Amino acid sequence: MSDKLKDIINKQNEKQDSVVEQLDDVVQLVGFMIGDEEYAVPILSIQEIIKPFSWTRVPQVPNYVMGVFNLRGAVIPLIDLRAKFGLQTKKHSEDTRFIVMRHGDDVAGFVIDRLTMAIRIKKENIGPAPDTVTGDDTIIEGVGKQADKIITILKVNKLLERDF
Numbered sequence: 001m002s003d004k005l006k007d008i009i010n011k012q013n014e015k016q017d018s019v020v021e022q023l024d025d026v027v028q029l030v031g032f033m034i035g036d037e038e039y040a041v042p043i044l045s046i047q048e049i050i051k052p053f054s055w056t057r058v059p060q061v062p063n064y065v066m067g068v069f070n071l072r073g074a075v076i077p078l079i080d081l082r083a084k085f086g087l088q089t090k091k092h093s094e095d096t097r098f099i100v101m102r103h104g105d106d107v108a109g110f111v112i113d114r115l116t117m118a119i120r121i122k123k124e125n126i127g128p129a130p131d132t133v134t135g136d137d138t139i140i141e142g143v144g145k146q147a148d149k150i151i152t153i154l155k156v157n158k159l160l161e162r163d164f
Contacts (some may be wrong), residue, residue: 023125029144031116031151032099035087038151040119040144045156047100047107048121049115052092062163069098069109076100078109079159106160119144119151 029040030049055069055078064083068075078098083089095114099108121144129140139158144151 026120027123027144027153028124029119029121029153030099031119032097032112033114033116033150034081034085034112038116038149039081039100040151040153041099041156041159045101045103047102050098050100052096052098066111070111071100071109074107076107076109077162078111080111082111082113090143101156101160103157103160106157106162108160110159119146121146121151 030043030045030046031038031040035037053069055067056064057067058077063065064080066078066080069078070076080089088111090113092111093113097112097115098109099112100109125145126142127145128142129138130143135159139155141153141155144153
């Protein structure tokens, strides 16, 4: 193999390594609105995002558990994040979505007010949860900073914990 060809291959390998390192420094999230605040969860924790459809109420559950719904044969709990976060519930609109999240074997659907966008944030732009909510019980993973806004990143495993 010629020296020139070796140089080209080495440069390509260096570029590829650089791209992989850059990707490792980026967190991919899906953003959504609850009330006036924007939240996000890791994109890989989302099973699907669907328009609202009928569900069945379940008695003797916390007020934020709306009930259960059938998704291709699986019965999944439906949780209203507005109620869970202590906000006034509201009627579903054209923008309302059910976002089905998974962490291990745990699956649940969450009612969100509006989907915003797929977000890519460098790890260096994600700060820890505020001091007022630190500890293992918090559902806040961290706070992502973008040029014009701050996004609260949620822990999917904590959102999916069953306390009912």
